[in-house]
Amino acid sequence: MTPLSYCTNVHPAEDLPGVLGQLDSYALPVRERLGTDRLGLGLWLAADVASALAADRIEIKRLRAELDARGLEVVTLNAFPYRGFHDPVVKHKVYRPRWTNRARADYTLDCAIVLAGLLPDDAEFGSISTLPLGWREPWTASDDTAAARQLDEVTAGLRRQERTIRLAVEPEPGCILDTVHDAVSWLTGRVDPEYVGLCLDTCHLAVSFADPAGAVAEITAAGLDVVKVQMSAALHVPDPRDPAARAALAAFDEPRYLHQTREASGAGVRKADDLGGAFADLPGEGPWRVHFHVPLHATPAAPLSSTTEVLSQALAALPPKPAHLEVETYTWTVLPEAHRQDLIGGIAAELDFAAGLVAKA
Known part of the structure; x- marks a missing residue:
């Protein structure tokens, strides 16, 4: 495993001056708060920024110099959001363009040149x-072929x-x-495993009610690698029928991001595409997990909790082959008011907590 990074998709800048401003406003103060000589960034560059940088190697060198001057380093990029990740409403837009669209390939290659x-x-x-x-609908066999x-x-x-x-x-x-x-199942036999593997987002893993060790074992048994781990935690609701739990959870039902919700039951995992729909569509016969990245170090008060144990189990199951570790809590600005913290202090505390989990793995 490699040193920790924090993902800068928590910051809204979508031009190069804004990206540079993030370094002084947040990344450098976080490094200083942690008292370390180097801090890793999992950089998010909107498509227009990535394209402009990829076309100008001098600007890439300038960005590298700006990072070096502040004791910052980049080994990983988050190229999931294309642009507009802090728009008032993102929801399903974050899944566009899909891998069937040439724009997705161009963006990814621009990011590769920059990185x-x-x-x-x-x-x-x-x-x-x-x-x-991409999002599951619509998707056809011809889409499979185009994406591959x-x-x-x-x-x-x-x-x-x-x-x-x-x-x-x-x-x-x-x-x-x-x-x-x-x-x-989809990647095996379709991709070159030397260049394409998996990013294991442990919030997503938890929401799926997956077994972390089993998931890692399935990846490695297929000859694929865990290339990157996004260290994240989901909301866990032990008893969704509890009125206090529903009231506490309602505060997390916000309009910007999609918060897929899953319920564990004897009949399998029941699904709702967003938290608002879960209140109406899921019976609450078993615990819920909600795709809302909660800060790793700040477990919500009972009757809610988080899934940091899934993260710990996933870290313990990783093979010796290096994987990049990125703390990805992009939801700081949409947390309910009672759960918010100063962003610099919160990111630093979360990284410190994450480092402790890595040391125990």
Whole structure:
């Protein structure tokens, strides 16, 4: 496993001056708060920023110099959101463009060019996390073929980079590749495992009620790698019928992001595409898990809780082969008011907590 990064998709900048401003406003103060000489960033670059940088190697060198001057380093990019990740309403837009769209391949290749120029000299490889093809509807056999063809083109582009860059496909509830099993089944035999593997988002894993050790074992048994782990936690609701639990959970039902909700029951895992729909559509006969990234170090008060134990189990199950570790809590600004913290202090506390989990794994 490699050093920790925090994902900058928590910040809304979608131009290069804004990205540079983030370094001084947040990343540098977080590093100083942690008292470390180096801090890893899982950089998110909106499509327009990635395109402009990829077309100008001088600007990439300038960005690398700005990072170096602040004791910051980048080994991974988050290329799941394309743009507009802090729009008032994101919801299903985050899954567009799909992997059937040429724009998705172009964006990913732009990110690869940028990352190759930003990697520290001693980095073994760089990683780019990406969406699990798209939202599940609509999707056809011809879409499968188109997505596979574009992944082949991107893989060819990765082979041409001066540094080793690997793509990490990130399963997410509700998508074509909803679970780790779905992702392994689809990727096996379709991709070159030297360049394409999985991003294991432990919030998504928890929402699916998956067994962390079993998920990692399935990935490795298929000859694929966990290229990247997004260290994240979901909301857990032990008793969704409890009026106090429903009242506490209602505060997390916000309009920007999609909060897929799953219920464990004897009949299997029941599904709702968003938290608001879960209140109406899920009977509450078993515990719920909600796709709302809650800060790792700040477990919600009872009767809610979080799924950090899933993260711990996943870390313990990882094979020795290096994987990039990225804390990805992008929801700080949409947390209920009672759960919010100063962003610099909160990110620093979360990274410190995450480092402790890694040390125990």
